[in-house]
Amino acid sequence: MTDDRRFAEVSLRVNGELRPLSLDTRTTLLDALREHLGLTGSKKGCDHGQCGACTVLVDGRRVLSCLALAVALDGAEVTTVEGLAGPDGLHPVQQAFLERDAFQCGYCTPGQVCSAVGALAEYDAGWPSLVTDGEPALTDAEVAERMSGNLCRCGAYPNIVAAVQDAGAAR
Amino acid sequence: MRPFDYARATDPAGAVALVGRPDAKYLAGGTNLVDLMKLGVETPALLVDVARLLPTGIEESADGLRIGAGARNSDVAVDRRVRAHYPVLSQALLAGASGQLRNAATIGGNLLQRTRCRYFQDVTKPCNKRAPGTGCPAIAGAHRDLGILGTSEHCVATHPSDLAVALAALDAQVHLHEAAPVPLTGLYALPGDTPQVETVLPPGALITAVSLPPLGFPSRYRKVRDRASYAFAVASVAAALDVVDGTVRDVRIAWGGVAPRPWRAYQAERELRGGPATEAAFRAAADAELAAARPLPENAFKVPLVRNLTAAVLGELAGVDR
Numbered sequence: 001m002t003d004d005r006r007f008a009e010v011s012l013r014v015n016g017e018l019r020p021l022s023l024d025t026r027t028t029l030l031d032a033l034r035e036h037l038g039l040t041g042s043k044k045g046c047d048h049g050q051c052g053a054c055t056v057l058v059d060g061r062r063v064l065s066c067l068a069l070a071v072a073l074d075g076a077e078v079t080t081v082e083g084l085a086g087p088d089g090l091h092p093v094q095q096a097f098l099e100r101d102a103f104q105c106g107y108c109t110p111g112q113v114c115s116a117v118g119a120l121a122e123y124d125a126g127w128p129s130l131v132t133d134g135e136p137a138l139t140d141a142e143v144a145e146r147m148s149g150n151l152c153r154c155g156a157y158p159n160i161v162a163a164v165q166d167a168g169a170a171r
Numbered sequence: 172m173r174p175f176d177y178a179r180a181t182d183p184a185g186a187v188a189l190v191g192r193p194d195a196k197y198l199a200g201g202t203n204l205v206d207l208m209k210l211g212v213e214t215p216a217l218l219v220d221v222a223r224l225l226p227t228g229i230e231e232s233a234d235g236l237r238i239g240a241g242a243r244n245s246d247v248a249v250d251r252r253v254r255a256h257y258p259v260l261s262q263a264l265l266a267g268a269s270g271q272l273r274n275a276a277t278i279g280g281n282l283l284q285r286t287r288c289r290y291f292q293d294v295t296k297p298c299n300k301r302a303p304g305t306g307c308p309a310i311a312g313a314h315r316d317l318g319i320l321g322t323s324e325h326c327v328a329t330h331p332s333d334l335a336v337a338l339a340a341l342d343a344q345v346h347l348h349e350a351a352p353v354p355l356t357g358l359y360a361l362p363g364d365t366p367q368v369e370t371v372l373p374p375g376a377l378i379t380a381v382s383l384p385p386l387g388f389p390s391r392y393r394k395v396r397d398r399a400s401y402a403f404a405v406a407s408v409a410a411a412l413d414v415v416d417g418t419v420r421d422v423r424i425a426w427g428g429v430a431p432r433p434w435r436a437y438q439a440e441r442e443l444r445g446g447p448a449t450e451a452a453f454r455a456a457a458d459a460e461l462a463a464a465r466p467l468p469e470n471a472f473k474v475p476l477v478r479n480l481t482a483a484v485l486g487e488l489a490g491v492d493r
Contacts, residue, residue, distance in 0.1 A: 005177050005178060006177075026175070049272060055271055063275045064271045072222060115270065127248075127249040149269020
């Protein structure tokens with residue numbers, strides 16, 4: 001422990017690459033990504049955990065990067081929207097968003113996409129949602145409930161739901 | 172945000188030692204605390220990170236279920252034992268926040284989250300809870316979402332947790348590091364003339380687990396909110412009901428969104444035990460509890476809302492045709 005604990009050495013594995021950082025303890029994961037690593041795909045919408053635009057995957061699970069202190073995540077594996085595509089092209093969720101035109105202004109889209117990737121993993125793991133009755137299925141109501149943490153001011157919800165369903169069915 | 176020191180404790184004793192100075196706070200999931208620090212409501216000089224040292228497991232025994240305080244809300248909500256034996260708990264967790272927040276928030280932290288009263292969260296406004304003695308603008312102002320039971324002339328804030336409402340109905344115990352457990356229903360202090368005192372926990376107390384005694388009858392959670400998902404409760408009901416031959420053998424009722432703590436409706440339960448499991452009885456029992464309500468002009472609607480919601484949930488549990 002150093003004398004001054006208001007700064008911390010933090011090591012994150014971001015999109016597969018080890019990224020050592022020296023950070024003010026106040027730095028959120030979102031600010032570490034955007035301001036320190038130049039990864040501006042994750043968006044700052046409300047910065048208070050109410051909109052979902054900052055959603056990323058930490059150790060494979062979707063979380064809000066605006067409410068996570070980077071220092072607390074030392075050693076974590078972080079995947080942002082920049083890290084979803086593979087050598088063969090876009091992630092199936094990204095491709096589905098393109099094909100379904102699941103956005104208008106696009107500001108919420110990186111968070112929507114990362115949230116959908118996490119939500120589909122939860123669905124695959126058999127996690128129920130509040131609206132699940134019996135075995136989960138990717139109905140409109142299920143997708144809406146599971147994606148309710150991501151707001152879209154343009155109101156592209158119908159196409160977002162369709163894109164998530166497409167990506168879910170394509171696997 | 173005010174600058175702060177950060178320390179990661181490696182065991183509960185170390186955490187308690189580190190937090191034993193003024194202006195120190197525990198950090199677990201951070202989903203409420205970090206936001207309050209951004210808002211300037213919380214200004215800790217030291218954060219003691221306990222996220223990696225708290226138990227995260229769920230253990231089943233003849234005594235019921237024991238859930239580690241560091242377990243994430245999502246993991247508890249989807250646990251097969253929780254879903255099978257305590258559906259009210261799974262439903263309450265799934266009704267709270269969003270998928271992203273449930274993946275970060277912990278069981279212990281959830282219980283100690285702060286009210287979402289807009290005056291409490293706005294440091295430019297008076298608030299007896301945040302700044303004792305400055306007054307409560309909510310009483311003459313925006314109190315539509317605030318409390319009708321257990322409030323005082325100094326504070327009408329509500330406790331925002333869905334989880335705590337289910338735990339109140341389940342007679343949960345809150346376990347602490349090196350201190351006697353506290354029943355969930357006794358964890359929270361009513362505001363009186365000290366609304367800044369929110370729990371009975373001494374400074375530095377560390378919640379390590381929550382335990383639930385066995386529940387042998389059906390339960391459920393129903394939440395009313397201003398949109399279908401991702402919103403705090405306007406009102407909610409956690410209930411469990413044991414009906415034998417049309418007679419109520421046992422019943423548990425707790426309300427959320429209406430009081431400074433999850434409101435266990437003991438009076439309603441007394442009215443129901445041993446009596447008929449009918450909609451009329453459910454409504455009368457809720458009314459008996461609500462006789463103590465002191466609603467304000469903009470939230471008086473919560474009285475009939477809670478009565479109707481309670482009757483509906485108990486009716487569903489009893490299989491009563493409405």
